[in-house]
Amino acid sequence: MLEDLLAKLVALGTERPAITCGETTLTFGALDRRSSQVAHALVRDGVRPGERVAVLTKNRSEFFELLFGAARAGAVLVALNWRLAPPEIAAIVADAEPALVLAGTDQRPLLPASLVDGAVDLDTGYEVWIDGLPGTPPEVAVAPDDVVLQLYSSGTTGVPKGARLTHANLMFTPRMGRESYRMSADSVNLLASPLFHIGGTGYALTAMGQGAHTVLMAEVDPVAMVRAIGRHRVTHAFFVPAVVKLLLDGAAGADLSSLEVIAYGGAPMTEALLLRAISTLSCAFMGVYGMTETAGSVTALAPEDHDPGGPRAGLLRSVGRPLPWHEVVVHDPITGSPPGVGEVGEIWVRSGQNTPGYWHRPEESAATLTADGWLRTGDAAYTDADGYLFLHDRIKDMIISGGENIYPAEVENALAGHPAVADVAVIGIPSERWGETVKAVVVAAEGTQPTPEELIAHARERLARYKCPTVVEFRESLPRNASGKLLKKILRAGS
Structure with a gap:
């Protein structure tokens, strides 16, 4: 359980740095003590085991005090997305029914x-809230x-759902950090992903679970990230592809020599961007x-x-092979039977990390x-003869044109290889003849003015004609x- 994990980390040394956020560093000893104070505050305020406690804030070290504190009080921490509009937040809060915010x-x-x-105001009332407690x-x-x-x-495909994660689910994260991310107690991990996503909180625990030092960014800021890597001699980081691009754009002349491993995921990484990052x-x-x-x-996908x-080189399009403690297979989304090698189906996972279900959503669970x-992940992929998984797209994003299945990520990858394409998204739009046809929404690279015909021709050199866009729209972002x-x-x- 998370309580046991924190006790083990404290045993490595109370003065070891746990989290640095801005100019403030929290040691593991302080994290242990303050998490207990949070737990007592929750109990004092009548939060019962199993009840939810919501937190709405940019990344800050107090988040982890709340996480471990909720764990010690038997409560459930609900991390709210501060980038949402008030009506969206109101809908999530109404669903979560928190006992405290x-x-x-x-x-x-x-x-x-x-x-x-x-x-409770985390900036003006938090210290008073926990003051004097054991x-x-x-x-x-x-x-x-x-x-x-x-x-x-x-909510990329619908109304957000509350995925519940248990102590047992999260206790795999230290193993993930050790065996997959190659972290140790001496690692320094840069965390810029928002903590209201698993790529923030879950990834944080991979390094924290080793007793490593986490450098926490309040939000994604490429200039501050580059500065933090050099200042703290960061060894590990996880970025979504969009942030990888921001980092590369700001990396010129910076000292990033301390970096050992950069993990990427959360969205498809185009080959063009990955090759640029590697070089x-x-x-x-x-x-x-x-x-x-x-x-x-x-x-x-190992280094x-x-x-x-x-x-x-073809493996650069893969997301790798299953970690040893998971079963990951591809199934036909209709029949549930496994497709042949190279045939696309839905990714299914059986693991001790799997959620026990969604809050208030028995049918969707x-x-x-x-x-x-x-x-059932809802993600489309195929496997090769060596068991490598190649991600295509969300099953719900699949385009069916003239009876042929088209996966947007494949088209996006082809278009992203054009030098005049800075960003691209592919969707299906209605077609009287084919049912659906492919539309590409493109952000042109600075200083370029590609035409729709040019990009369609580029795609046709690389993909079957039925997969290629028939409509290209240009946008600023x-x-x-x-x-x-x-x-x-x-x-x-x-559209």
Whole structure:
């Protein structure tokens, strides 16, 4: 359980740095003490085991005090997305039904008016809230299968759902850090991903679980990130592809020599961007695939499998092979039977990391989780003869044109290889003749003016004609959520 994990970390040394955020460093001893104070504050305020505590704030070290404190009090921490609009936050809060809300001063106006007065202000009231309380855990019975964290899906395909994660789910993260991310107690991990996503909280625990030092960024800021890497001699980081691009754009002349491993995932990485990153940064790269419902990574493309220009260069399009403690297979989304090698199907995962289900969503939980322990991810992929997984797209994003299945990521990857394309998204739009046809929404690279005909011709040189866009629209930017994922539902609404 998380309580046991924190006790082990403290045993490595109370003065070891746990989290640095800005100019403030929190030691593991202080994290232990303050987490216990949070637990006592929750108990004092009447938060019962199993009840939810919501937090709305940019990344800050207090988040982890709240996470471990909730774990010690038997409560469930609900991390709210501060980038959402007030009506969206109100809908999630209404669904979560928190017994207590904590928020940063700047985020308080985003809360429903009925909750503002009762919310603990993390900037002005938090220290008072925990002041004078014991620095040892309260006597609360907590079990491995108790839910401790509730994260809401990004809503890229629909209304956000509260994925519940247990102590047992999250206790795989230290093993993930050790065996997959190659971290140790001496690692220094840069964390810029928002903590309301599993790529933030879950990834944080991979390094923290080794007793490593976490350098926490309040939000994605490429200039500050580059400065932090040099200042703290950062060895590890995880970035979504959009942030990889921002980092590369700001890396010129910076000292990034301390970097050992950069993991990437959360959205498809185009080959063009990955090749640029490999050639620019002198460190190892590792591709990972996972989701909130699996409490983090379930596959990894190891650094040794990154071989640009070599005989295994094709693996750069893969998200790797299953980590040893997971079963990851591809099934036909209709029949449930496994397709042949190279045939596209839906990724299914059976693992101790799988969510026990969604909060207040029994029907969706039943549709996602099978009776024999499999989680249907909704992601499309195929495997090669060596067991490497090649991600295509969300099953729901699949385009069916003239009876042929088209996966947008394949088309996006082809278009992204054109030098005049800075960013691209592919969606399906209605077609009287074919049912659906392919539309590409493109952000042109600075200083270029590509034409639709030019990009369509580029795609036709690389893809079957039926997969190629028939419509190309140019925009200044593409809508993305805080984790860097494209919001295709917004693009579809505008088409």
